[in-house]
Amino acid sequence: MTSKPADPIKEAEKRALSNKDLFKTFARWYSAVEVSNSYERLQALSFCFALSGSLRKLYKGDDEGYREALKRHIQFYNSEGTFGSMIHGVTLSMEEEKAKGNEITEEVVTGFKTGLMGPIAGIGDTLIWGTLKPIILALACSLALNGVFVGGLIPFLFPMAIVLIGFGMLKSGYLLGKESVMKLMQTGLINNIITSASILGLFMMGALSSTYIKISTPIQFSVMDSDPIVLQDILDQILAGVLPLCAVFSIYFYFKYKGQNYNKLIIMLIVISLVTGFFGILSSS
Amino acid sequence: MNLLVSILCGFLYFIGTSRIGYGLSTATGSPLFYGLILGLVYGKLTEGLIIGATIQLIYIGIINTGGNMPADQSLAGIIAIPIALQTDLSTELAVGLAVPFGVLGVFLDQIRRISNSYWISQAEKHAENLNQRGIFNCAITYPTILLFFITFIPVFIITLVGADTVTFIMDAMPQGIIDGFSVAGGILPALGFAIILLIIGKRELMPYFFIGFFAVAYLGINTMAAAVFGTCVAAIVLFNSINQKKELS
Structure with a gap:
């Protein structure tokens, strides 16, 4: 992604914020993202806090401009934290222009943020939380189940990956600036990336569903004194893994048509499990 | 249960849910990590890892979209693992113990997010006064201090008095119910996968x-x-x- 527009990176030396400033911004963002998350404005406070240091540097000696900027960035914001760091980078580059006195209205800055946070969250949730996290945890669990103690430490690979990707995103957002990022968006490349990320995510969800949803039925029939007919064997011959598949899609369609009430559904699932387990209709295998 | 172990559990849960460091709580608050630490504490490393991993698998696909938490894997782990190790529960029973606490943890998280609304209104005043330090405190310090009380106290109390109660209940539990909980442990991973399907499917x-x-x-x-x-x-x-x-x- 960074290979094509090489020029802005060369110009980096002329920019107001150094690599260190950018790293500080990222470190603040990284440590604060979800800490102050509220129903009212979600990640707004973390966003404002992350930028506060760099904004002070941009608006040196311009208290009024700094105040306006802080208030601009304490408004509603919510995206995925890792890929979302790119928005911080671009916002800083826009604030830099604004601080220099170039004509950038508040609407442009806010519009850019709110316009991009949705699509970026789509990529981040898919790649980071929907794909990378379950893969790392699945790997860790399979080690731990065999008694390998490293399995308990493997989950730490996940935050490490977030730091590496997130800082890279923030830096490239700042160096590329709004124009290049928008151009990148408009080429449709971003859609292609979302699609292929979703493909990987879906493929993994399929594989993990099949591996880790463990239900089968212990029901058997005996006709006269012939060998008992095991229901699970018949099901397996029709379609392998048909019960786990039913479980996933029952929940999927429940959420889709009845709304996403997690607490209610979890309690329902436990009740169903207790009843079917008690009467020997289902068992975990 | 041992007072020191209960204090440790309270701290582990506090650290695992503090969310300082994006995604770090995924590691520090994972039942897998709790299983490792508590396994070492009790000198039953293999059992700890196996129980931790089994509980982890229930929540493997869970993601918090828009900050909404469907189930709390950390509370499930930090209650079930030490009690199971202390009283030599089977893995299936540990799962049965974990699942209800996974639901309860969601309410603790809701308290946290409701209380956070107060800090953002405070932070706005600090923004007006160009007080960077104040914004920092509202963004990290105050929510974290408050979170300590929300998380440490319940876990400390439950793990301190829980083991005896649990042993009593589990001894009286009929096999049919135990089977039911192990079915729940087998089905619940489907929840996380279904949520991800909703997002990217x-x-x-x-x-x-x-x-x-x-x-x-x-x-x-x-x-x-x-x-x-x-x-x-x-x-x-x-x-x-x-x-x-x-x-x-």
């Missing part, structure tokens, strides 16, 4: 889910193999779509 992409599913069901490939093949398939699609764009233009 566009209709025209759904066949990839089935390819992954049946690759495991029929061919028996393991998770790493699935990750390798899945990445290749995704890369092929990405490169094809980029080439098509080039040909069109």
Whole structure:
């Protein structure tokens, strides 16, 4: 992604914020993202806090401009934290222009943020939380189940990956600036990336569903004194893994048509499990 | 239970839910990590790891969209693991103990997010006064202090007095109920996967889910193999779509 527009990176030396400033911004963002998350404005406070240091540097000696900027960035914001760091980078580059006195209205800055946070969250949730996290945890669990103690430490690979990707995103957002990022968006490349990320995510969800949803039925029939007919064997011959598949899609369609009430559904699932387990209709295998 | 162990559990839960460091709580608050630490504390490393991993698998696909938490894997782990290790519960029973606490943890998180609304209104005043320090405190310090009380106290109390109660209840539990809880442990992973499907499952992409599913069901490939093949398939699609764009233009 960074290979094509090489020029802005060369110009980096002329920019107001150094690599260190950018790293500080990222470190603040990284440590604060979800800490102050509220129903009212979600990640707004973390966003404002992350930028506060760099904004002070941009608006040196311009208290009024700094105040306006802080208030601009304490408004509603919510995206995925890792890929979302790119928005911080671009916002800083826009604030830099604004601080220099170039004509950038508040609407442009806010519009850019709110316009991009949705699509970026789509990529981040898919790649980071929907794909990378379950893969790392699945790997860790399979080690731990065999008694390998490293399995308990493997989950730490996940935050490490977030730091590496997130800082890279923030830096490239700042160096590329709004124009290049928008151009990148408009080429449709971003859609292609979302699609292929979703493909990987879906493929993994399929594989993990099949591996880790463990239900089968212990029901058997005996006709006269012939060998008992095991229901699970018949099901397996029709379609392998048909019960786990039913479980996933029952929940999927429940959420889709009845709304996403997690607490209610979890309690329902436990009740169903207790009843079917008690009467020997289902068992975990 | 031992006072020191209960204090440790309270701290582990506080650290695991503090969310300082994006994604760090995924590691520090994972039942797997709790299983490792508590396994070492009790000198039953293998049991700790196995119980931790089994509880972890229930929540493997859970993601918090828009900050909403569907289930709290940390509370499930930090209550069930030490009690199971202390009283030599079987893994199935540990799962049965974990699941209800996974639900309760959601309410603790809701208290946290409601209280956070107060800090953002305070932070606005600090922004007005250009007080960077004040914004920092509202963004990190105050919510974390408050969170300590929300998280430490319940876990400390439950783990301190819980073991005896649990032993009593579990001894009286009929086998049918125990079977039921182990079915719940087998079904609940489906919840996380279904949530992810809701987010990324566009209709025209759904066949990839089935390819992954049946690759495991029929061919028996393991998770790493699935990750390798899945990445290749995704890369092929990405490169094809980029080439098509080039040909069109």
